[in-house]
Amino acid sequence: MTDMVEAREAAEVDEAIIRFAGDSGDGMQLTGDRFTNASALFGNDLSTLPEYPAEIRAPAGTLAGVSAFQVHISNHDITTPGDAPDVLVAMNPAALRSDLHTLVPGGTLIVNRDTFDERNLAKAGYDHNPLDGDDLAGYSVIEVAMTSITKDACKDLGVKPRDADRSKNFFALGLLSWMYSRPVEPTMDWIDAKFAGKDLVIGANKAAFNAGHAYGETAELGAQRVIVHAAPLSPGTYTNINGNTALSWGLVAASQLSGLPLYLGSYPITPATDILHELSKHKAFGVTTFQAEDEIAAVGAAIGASYGGSLAVTTTSGPGLALKGEAIGLAVSLELPLVVVNIQRGGPSTGLPTKTEAADLMMAMYGRHGESPMPVVAARTPSDCFDIAIEASRIALTYNTPVLLLSDGYLANGSEPWLLPDVEDLEPISVSHATEFNQTNEDGDGVFWPYLRDENLVRPIALPGTPDLMHRIGGIEKEDGSGNVSYDPDNHELMVHLRDQRIASIPVPDLRIEGDEDADLLVVGWGSTWGAITGAVRRIRTSGRKVASVHLTHLYPLPANLGDVLRSFERVLVPELNLGQLVRILRAEYLVDAEPLSKMKGQPFTAGEIQHAIGERLAELEGGRS
């Protein structure tokens, strides 16, 4: 990076956590995103946590309208967006009031002084101005008149003051870019590309950015200037990726690997909609996207496309999954491949549409009537969403079954650097369809039996259009083999067992224990808790204490060695963003005294929270021995 600012002026730190907070209309997500991208291109490891309200524009200046973006940058491998920010940028009083508690004691607070007027203070619920007096005594406060400086900077460009006001987030970005010695060029290039054709907007945003940058240099903020050097990541090509994009690309990859066209049936729902947006762009890959009239039609159309021979996917979030239950049961009965993606959010009902939670595990496992088993897999990081989408597709197409893929709002919108895989190394997905008779009838004629299973209990699929193999399938119970409608009691019991065994016997890789195999405490995770658990386990071990962890990518079927692993530890702790859903499964399946650690705040665990919980239990274990 040629424009890497003179590093010798800046203090070197290993990592930094920055939180941008402002009104929904202040462009905080964009600001955070740009800071993140500049840091990614600079070579830091990073992890992000966007948090925004469900309303597109809650009343301006209110607590309900606060939108925040937290980014953790480091010179080493990190797994979470950080426990508490070192720097909080508060663009208005509401942002200060709602997010100040997140700031680390003694942290740096940067506020836009211009917004701290009587009206905005009242909207935020302040009866006085916190910038006056001792409210912020425990922090290093930098008050900047961001709005007026931005307006001044834009004055000569012919930008109206009201329009210039909209560029103040670029002032904040410029200031933070100076403070953290971020390269300037990527942001300038991005402004040029994003606002191409709108010269006034380009001019205003660049002027605001430069004013912020210059403010840092000239306002004697030298003491605050730091640099976080690049992290020693494995060699290769990287991109900064969020979970929903990675998941979309994973589905495209699965289509290429299987040779089947990709079909997405979907209905808009936060936080899954970005997958529909992303896949709609990829017609060059032969991707068909269908925005259906409702969630049920979305999964129904996907089942129809699967029956026709496509790699069929439906994407949704919790409320949508509830609506799709009956149709997924049909796919279980028809034994058709289908990938059902659930980007979990806070519930029940509408719940917290834009906030994360992982409380749909029970619904994924059991949310259909009857004995209706299907494989369940879960992504652990944003970039892992790519691999998990391929894995879900592979299971669906290999075993002719619907597969539930669980992600969540945190993974969907959070981002991290991703070492791009070599596409030549991705394993092809083998798909074969029946083209010949597989049975003889009483008259000695060849016939096709759609439920004549192979050694893995997988039924053959003959696509419509295949000559001579015409047959009918449906949701009514079918006779084993012929697939004809059957109400025979013994046949039903047999079919229930066959469906159960077929899914239960899908091979799943064994778990690998991370950390100390001889520790007394095992931490078990699934889904997006991986980052916080891994961070916590590293800290505990760095402090010289012993702890181990395992992570479940496959939630059904579970890895064959899970029972032995669980039983080889004295205590088992299971952090989950629910009230203990995996715990119930572990206790029921393995009769182990696994203990839940719950968080239901619409936010991911921090590593610190899990570190604390581990520490408590280790202390108890040690106390028990003494």
Place this chain on the structure above:
Amino acid sequence: MTDVLDPGTELDPDPVPETTRADWSSDQEVRWCPGCGDYSILTAMQLLMPELGVRREKTVFISGIGCAARFPYYMNTYGVHTIHGRAPAVATGLAMARPDLDVWVIGGDGDMLSIGGNHLIHALRRNVNLNILLFNNQIYGLTKGQFSPTSQKGKVTKSSPVGLVSRPFNPISVALGAEATFVARTHDMDRRHMQEMFRRAYEHEGSSFVEVLQNCNVFNDGVFATITKKDVREDMLIDLQHGKPILFGSEKQFGVARRPEGVVIVEVAEVGIEYILVHDETIRNPSTAFSLSRLAKTPSTPTPVGVFRAIDSGEFSTSVAAQIREVQAQLGRGDLATLLRSQPTWEV
């Protein structure tokens, strides 16, 4: 890495073989109640198929739940008996994935106008290439006799023991309200008319909607007898014929004329033949067709049958596929390695 197959594009090298009704009948025992109107609809379909010159393996019947929805089991084609109300949705996905197939959708009035009403209107709105047959018997049969969304006001059923208080849907009006591009009505007592309507539905590019008035002899016997019995048909069924004045009655003494409030039934002798409406199924504005659909509020007054509307309009699946082809023609086939590098990247 393999090329993505396009399963719908291979060409048929061989001529379509000659078939008979037996070739289109599956080996499954038909399990409707003896005397059910569904038998005659099945026969009409099995006899029509050889005449259409289509392949059994390229024909798919998709159904929901209900008596009518058992239809696919009896056709020796591909078929899926899905779940209640969702047949149009499943069929839409299949038609989009496989434009090479003829997809038929079979359902009853409860299936397609109650639990699946949303899917029906949206399939019609999109104009997906589906042949949708709604068997209307104005009753829930498979659950043994509750009122349906087409049951007449006042109807006494097990779930309306002192009479139904809500008014019914008119299926033709619903379809025209969704601006369906092909809308027709027929009935289970006239095989040739059914076949003609099914053929027209098959030939239409886009969503075809055919209401089949069907007798449920167990739970709603004779509900259409007032208009479909042979001895009353001439006076009670108005046979819509494209390009011809709309006349009915044994002497063609009655006709349909346009009035400011909509179309009405008139005596030809009173108004003169020049005032009788000439039926034009190709008018793009659905208002006249809608007005015709309102002529009969119950099966007790003269009821139009035939094609209400048949217009050319862009078919959905082919339009979706055309967008994909256009993008591929512009950009070429997608390359995965390039996709993964489509955002800013950096080297370590």
